[in-house]
Amino acid sequence: MPDLRPYLVLGLALGGVFALSGVGMVVLYRATGVLNLAYGAVGAIGALIAWSLINTLLLPEWVAYLVAILFGGVVTLVYGTLFGPPLAQREPLVKAVGTLGFALILLGTMSWVWSYQAHSLILPTTQVGFQMGQVRVNLTQMIGLGLGIAITAATAAFLRFTRLGVAMRSLANHRETTAMLGVPVRRVEAAAWLTSGLLSGATGLLLSTLVGLDIVGLTFLVIAALSAALIGRLQSLWATMVAGLAIGVVQACLTPFDAISPYRTMTPFLFAIAALLWFGIAGRGLSRA
Amino acid sequence: MSLADESGPAVAAAIPRARAWVERVGSIRSVAFAVVLGIVVLALPALVSTFWLQIATSVAIYSIVALGLALLIGRVGLISLNQIALLAVGGWIALRLGFGTSLPYPLLLLATGVITGVIGTLIGLPALRLSGLYLALITLMAAAAITLALQATNFPNGGSGFLGYSGTAAGSVAASLRRPALLESNTAFYLGVVGVTALMFLLAALHVWGKAGRAWAAIRQSQPAAIAAGVNVTLYKLWAFALASFMTGIAGGLLASSAGGLTTYGFPTQDSITLLAVVLMGGIYSFWGPIVAALLLKLLPELLKNWGLPPDLLTILFGIGVLQVMLTAPAGLVVQVPRDFANLGRMVARRFSGAAEQAE
Numbered sequence: 001m002p003d004l005r006p007y008l009v010l011g012l013a014l015g016g017v018f019a020l021s022g023v024g025m026v027v028l029y030r031a032t033g034v035l036n037l038a039y040g041a042v043g044a045i046g047a048l049i050a051w052s053l054i055n056t057l058l059l060p061e062w063v064a065y066l067v068a069i070l071f072g073g074v075v076t077l078v079y080g081t082l083f084g085p086p087l088a089q090r091e092p093l094v095k096a097v098g099t100l101g102f103a104l105i106l107l108g109t110m111s112w113v114w115s116y117q118a119h120s121l122i123l124p125t126t127q128v129g130f131q132m133g134q135v136r137v138n139l140t141q142m143i144g145l146g147l148g149i150a151i152t153a154a155t156a157a158f159l160r161f162t163r164l165g166v167a168m169r170s171l172a173n174h175r176e177t178t179a180m181l182g183v184p185v186r187r188v189e190a191a192a193w194l195t196s197g198l199l200s201g202a203t204g205l206l207l208s209t210l211v212g213l214d215i216v217g218l219t220f221l222v223i224a225a226l227s228a229a230l231i232g233r234l235q236s237l238w239a240t241m242v243a244g245l246a247i248g249v250v251q252a253c254l255t256p257f258d259a260i261s262p263y264r265t266m267t268p269f270l271f272a273i274a275a276l277l278w279f280g281i282a283g284r285g286l287s288r289a
Numbered sequence: 290m291s292l293a294d295e296s297g298p299a300v301a302a303a304i305p306r307a308r309a310w311v312e313r314v315g316s317i318r319s320v321a322f323a324v325v326l327g328i329v330v331l332a333l334p335a336l337v338s339t340f341w342l343q344i345a346t347s348v349a350i351y352s353i354v355a356l357g358l359a360l361l362i363g364r365v366g367l368i369s370l371n372q373i374a375l376l377a378v379g380g381w382i383a384l385r386l387g388f389g390t391s392l393p394y395p396l397l398l399l400a401t402g403v404i405t406g407v408i409g410t411l412i413g414l415p416a417l418r419l420s421g422l423y424l425a426l427i428t429l430m431a432a433a434a435i436t437l438a439l440q441a442t443n444f445p446n447g448g449s450g451f452l453g454y455s456g457t458a459a460g461s462v463a464a465s466l467r468r469p470a471l472l473e474s475n476t477a478f479y480l481g482v483v484g485v486t487a488l489m490f491l492l493a494a495l496h497v498w499g500k501a502g503r504a505w506a507a508i509r510q511s512q513p514a515a516i517a518a519g520v521n522v523t524l525y526k527l528w529a530f531a532l533a534s535f536m537t538g539i540a541g542g543l544l545a546s547s548a549g550g551l552t553t554y555g556f557p558t559q560d561s562i563t564l565l566a567v568v569l570m571g572g573i574y575s576f577w578g579p580i581v582a583a584l585l586l587k588l589l590p591e592l593l594k595n596w597g598l599p600p601d602l603l604t605i606l607f608g609i610g611v612l613q614v615m616l617t618a619p620a621g622l623v624v625q626v627p628r629d630f631a632n633l634g635r636m637v638a639r640r641f642s643g644a645a646e647q648a649e
Contacts, residue, residue, distance in 0.1 A: 035426075091422075100562050102612070103562065104608030269430040273415055
């Protein structure tokens with residue numbers, strides 16, 4: 001039995017980021033009914049912009065990171081403002097396919113501007129770390145896990161206790177009725193798009209440090225987050241978080257086993273299939289889908 | 290592409306039957322198009338170089354894949370995002386059968402199709418009872434999982450064991466399926482592929498015009514109404530899924546025997562999304578749609594490369610295309626473009642007649 005502790009640290013950090021992105025997707029889905037499949041692509045393009053700002057324009061790093069996160073928020077908000085309202089009355093599947101179009105536009109732009117060559121972006125927090133037993137833990141990993149949990153808690157509290165949060169929840173229940181009650185629907189939706197976009201920007205930066213800055217890899221890491229969101233039935237923030245952490249940990253802990261190591265990236269898929277079978281057998285309804 | 294090939298003898302044999310067939314197809318114009326297309330397709334080997342003939346072969350193969358997806362979306366309203374991954378699965382199975390058995394080529398293709406059909410259906414099975422969104426998500430995850438697994442296992446190249454991959458032979462033996470003696474040359478293989486494509490379109494047409502098509506139409510319009518009318522909704526959804534996967538498997542087998550064989554990097558997850566984009570752009574209700582989709586997917590990038598433009602532009606264009614289809618043109622280019630041109634023509638005619646009246 002190999003020593004799994006280093007992989008556990010890695011997995012918790014990765015799982016925290018999966019949880020973070022899963023929560024970002026669930027929040028947007030609950031407020032607008034849009035499952036944003038371009039989530040990973042937005043994060044990737046943000047990270048690439050940060051890379052360019054640091055390496056070609058020689059800006060200070062913190063400016064670049066701030067720009068990357070803001071860019072994620074703005075570009076998602078622009079998509080939401082342009083294509084959210086016209087598709088609002090359509091079924092969730094159509095809205096999700098629309099975001100696939102968005103993802104293709106971003107993917108094409110990225111490979112055109114930055115090409116598929118490998119870039120590297122290491123957050124300064126990676127150099128800071130401490131020894132925990134025999135395992136070294138760096139600050140980026142701590143941020144990954146911490147942010148995952150913190151954002152889940154903050155979002156849950158936000159949806160429960162603030163006016164905007166309550167408005168988002170009521171939007172999720174019935175858009176027309178909510179509008180009739182005087183909630184500024186477009187503005188609430190815009191807030192959801194912006195928040196989700198900012199989260200995807202942050203996710204992109206963290207993942208490009210933890211996993212590597214690679215266009216296709218980052219874009220499709222969204223799949224692990226999707227799996228977490230699906231296990232949370234696109235509804236429960238806490239279930240999404242736990243699922244995200246579990247996927248991250250299992251995936252990382254399979255690394256030292258040579259026979260199954262190459263297949264470990266199938267973990268999200270297997271988790272999702274298991275969840276769907278469980279939902280099917282337990283016969284529980286799935287919300288708004 | 291091939292509807293005319295099948296209709297040729299029918300027209301000569303029995304005029305009333307042909308008339309009924311023409312009515313089914315919709316209009317004489319479609320038939321004329323099909324005839325012209327058939328002639329162009331058959332004359333192609335004499336007109337173009339080997340390179341473009343290979344492109345034409347892959348256009349035909351991908352039109353089968355596009356046809357499967359178009360059937361799923363247009364007839365049953367299901368969206369699958371793992372069709373390109375299934376194509377790779379089909380290729381893998383065909384190669385494995387090709388190296389492991391001595392089945393004759395047509396049987397080998399058929400077996401590949403059936404096995405791929407079963408695998409594709411198994412992937413979709415847990416989600417089919419839930420909504421379309423869950424099916425789309427599960428298939429997207431399956432696509433990613435299959436792509437990654439494939440990079441770990443590689444395509445069989447005659448090695449031993451279940452996976453049939455030998456690292457030592459990898460340099461010398463391409464993962465390529467033997468062609469039957471009859472289809473050895475590139476031209477013969479191209480014509481063979483066109484023939485299989487024609488059969489697949491015929492199979493799809495028979496489904497759409499038959500009992501399955503009526504059941505699918507009922508499900509698409511209202512699932513509760515279909516259940517009330519006694520349609521076995523789960524069975525027909527599964528059947529559509531199995532049919533699309535079957536076709537994709539056949540296409541995978543053909544792809545495995547085309548020039549150059551298969552590489553594990555030829556089937557990225559992104560391509561399944563791109564396929565969805567071109568199928569939506571081409572149009573999902575007409576049999577012309579998948580052909581347009583395959584041309585967009587396989588011919589256009591080569592043309593762009595030829596003109597020195599970056600093919601990444603296409604990805605952006607396809608993304609815009611998806612949004613445009615979702616917002617304004619649900620029936621795709623095949624319906625939209627002729628309608629737009631007709632509108633434009635009418636507008637121009639009105640302008641001119643207006644100008645003429647004013648001049649008088």
